[in-house]
Amino acid sequence: MVSTGAPIRAQQLGLRYFVASMVLFGLLIIAGMLAATQYVNPNFLFPVLPFSILKILHINTMILFLLLAFIGSIYWLLPDEFGSDLVGIRVAELLFWVLCAAIVVVAAVFVFVQIGPANETTLWFVNQGRKYVEAPRWAALGIVAVVGCFVWNIVGTAIRTRRVTGVTWVLMLDLIPLFGLYLFAFPAITNVSVDQFWWWWLVHFWVEATWEILIGCIIALALMQILRARREVVETWLYIEVALVLGTGVLGIGHHYFWIGPPKYWMGIGGFFSALEPLPLLGMVIHAIYDAGTHRMETTNHPAFFWLLAEAFGNFLGGGMWGFMITLPQINLYAHGTQWTASHGHFAFWGAYGCGVICVMYLALQKQRGGAPFTGNTWKWAFGLLNAGMLGMVGALLVSGMAQTFFERAIGGSTFNAYITAQAQPWFLEGIYMREVFGLVFTAGFFVLAWDLLTIGRRVTVTRLEGAPEGTVTATGPLA
Amino acid sequence: MTPTNLLLTATLLGLYVLCGGAYGTCYTLGQVQGWRLCARLTPGLYAFQVAIMLAVVFLTPLAFAWKALILVSTAAYAVIPAITLRYLRGLHAGEET
Numbered sequence: 001m002v003s004t005g006a007p008i009r010a011q012q013l014g015l016r017y018f019v020a021s022m023v024l025f026g027l028l029i030i031a032g033m034l035a036a037t038q039y040v041n042p043n044f045l046f047p048v049l050p051f052s053i054l055k056i057l058h059i060n061t062m063i064l065f066l067l068l069a070f071i072g073s074i075y076w077l078l079p080d081e082f083g084s085d086l087v088g089i090r091v092a093e094l095l096f097w098v099l100c101a102a103i104v105v106v107a108a109v110f111v112f113v114q115i116g117p118a119n120e121t122t123l124w125f126v127n128q129g130r131k132y133v134e135a136p137r138w139a140a141l142g143i144v145a146v147v148g149c150f151v152w153n154i155v156g157t158a159i160r161t162r163r164v165t166g167v168t169w170v171l172m173l174d175l176i177p178l179f180g181l182y183l184f185a186f187p188a189i190t191n192v193s194v195d196q197f198w199w200w201w202l203v204h205f206w207v208e209a210t211w212e213i214l215i216g217c218i219i220a221l222a223l224m225q226i227l228r229a230r231r232e233v234v235e236t237w238l239y240i241e242v243a244l245v246l247g248t249g250v251l252g253i254g255h256h257y258f259w260i261g262p263p264k265y266w267m268g269i270g271g272f273f274s275a276l277e278p279l280p281l282l283g284m285v286i287h288a289i290y291d292a293g294t295h296r297m298e299t300t301n302h303p304a305f306f307w308l309l310a311e312a313f314g315n316f317l318g319g320g321m322w323g324f325m326i327t328l329p330q331i332n333l334y335a336h337g338t339q340w341t342a343s344h345g346h347f348a349f350w351g352a353y354g355c356g357v358i359c360v361m362y363l364a365l366q367k368q369r370g371g372a373p374f375t376g377n378t379w380k381w382a383f384g385l386l387n388a389g390m391l392g393m394v395g396a397l398l399v400s401g402m403a404q405t406f407f408e409r410a411i412g413g414s415t416f417n418a419y420i421t422a423q424a425q426p427w428f429l430e431g432i433y434m435r436e437v438f439g440l441v442f443t444a445g446f447f448v449l450a451w452d453l454l455t456i457g458r459r460v461t462v463t464r465l466e467g468a469p470e471g472t473v474t475a476t477g478p479l480a
Numbered sequence: 481m482t483p484t485n486l487l488l489t490a491t492l493l494g495l496y497v498l499c500g501g502a503y504g505t506c507y508t509l510g511q512v513q514g515w516r517l518c519a520r521l522t523p524g525l526y527a528f529q530v531a532i533m534l535a536v537v538f539l540t541p542l543a544f545a546w547k548a549l550i551l552v553s554t555a556a557y558a559v560i561p562a563i564t565l566r567y568l569r570g571l572h573a574g575e576e577t
Contacts (some may be wrong), residue, residue, distance in 0.1 A: 025541045233571050275546075275549055282500060282561075283560060287564070290568050330481060330487060331490050402487055410482075411483050
């Protein structure tokens with residue numbers, strides 16, 4: 001362990017990344033709620049802030065919320081792993097502020113400029129046009145610089161300390177595709193099939209390969225702190241998880257190739273490997289229950305532990321169950337790109353990543369605030385409201401998506417008239433209304449979570465008994 | 481595939497995975513926590529998953545290859561919890577002693 005006192009610079013930077021990540025989490029909720037309101041009332045904010053812009057803001061802040069939280073988690077956890085502060089941390093600190101400024105400028109351009117003349121100027125300064133990576137090129141170059149610095153921080157520290165563990169090996173190998181795949185955001189390919197083919201490399205291999213491994217590494221490091229799990233156990237499980245996730249996830253990219261023009265054999269490959277994807281997720285659920293059972297919930301950080309459990313179950317349900325409903329080509333032909341897909345996307349991102357990064361935030365805060373046990377009820381409200389809100393939203397979107405698939409695609413044949421007809425169906429509309437209601441529940445959960453993260457553990461006076469091991473504390477005063 | 485068959489098939493596929501998860505969860509809770517109710521529910525949940533698999537095979541218009549895949553997956557779901565748990569116990573043996 002590096003220290004038991006004040007956080008060192010990489011960890012302080014990690015906390016800053018968490019703060020930025022939570023701000024983006026709030027912005028993604030605001031953009032999402034405004035977009036959801038436009039489904040209920042299409043004239044709302046039109047044409048000042050059209051749906052297309054709100055959707056860009058919603059999904060890009062989601063990507064950045066998670067990416068910044070991942071980076072923050074690594075900056076927080078790795079100094080303990082290396083037994084040293086990270087190399088090049090001053091540059092990383094500088095780039096953090098540059099990144100924050102860039103995000104503000106890009107968001108302002110999306111909101112106030114919105115569209116460009118559809119030439120090179122637009123690509124460089126307004127919008128690159130591809131979903132999830134709309135940021136203009138100058139900002140995308142900034143992201144490359146930040147991720148490049150992040151890679152240097154980790155690899156440089158590993159070289160300097162010559163202390164590379166199994167987790168850090170996996171992490172460093174994962175950073176190569178994490179960094180390299182983002183470069184697919186740049187080419188402006190005019191053939192839409194070719195463009196989509198490579199764009200999916202970026203989106204799918206980030207979300208269902210490199211991010212899965214990254215969160216696996218983060219959770220592995222977190223487990224050693226939350227449950228004091230043995231390193232060899234955690235690392236062995238990480239290797240298995242990496243093998244299973246890559247074994248099913250890499251060729252699972254085929255489920256994105258069904259309808260964009262690649263050869264027909266992708267239907268078989270994509271459907272087969274996608275159908276296998278729930279199996280490793282089931283293994284993770286079993287591991288989570290096993291850990292919860294054998295440790296009998298004995299941890300000083302219950303919020304982190306419960307968010308960890310939520311991640312295992314959310315990943316299985318959102319990625320596994322919701323994904324399996326629409327992944328086979330015969331179903332996907334009708335269901336892709338409907339609210340059904342949106343339902344799957346919301347649940348899978350939340351389960352696989354959202355819950356995981358909140359877990360690490362609690363872990364970092366506990367150490368930063370003296371190591372006192374995290375108890376109290378506020379985190380339970382946040383946990384309940386956020387998860388109930390998410391379950392309600394994805395359930396409501398599922399109903400809307402099924403209605404849309406049925407009326408617009410299967411009966412109506414995907415014509416524009418069928419689209420309009422489906423949007424007016426009572427089943428569709430009821431789902432859309434309920435999504436708005438549960439979106440408010442989720443929003444309330446966010447505010448409770450933000451309040452809890454700001455205050456938990458602050459109102460405790462901690463005294464560590466002389467000679468007692470780290471983590472053994474006597475708390476006086478009210479527990480937050 | 482008719483519109484009704486489309487919704488039926490997708491719903492069955494979702495329930496199929498949900499049952500697999502419920503079966504794995506109950507099996508593990510029964511074994512690790514010793515919860516009798518979970519232990520009793522375990523075979524029933526797997527039987528329900530098999531019933532859904534049969535419904536997918538006989539009631540849906542999915543191609544033969546996908547039905548065969550789901551058939552094989554059902555066998556995999558049966559053994560995954562036991563194999564995973566046995567492996568976990570071996571892995572954690574040093575901690576528990």
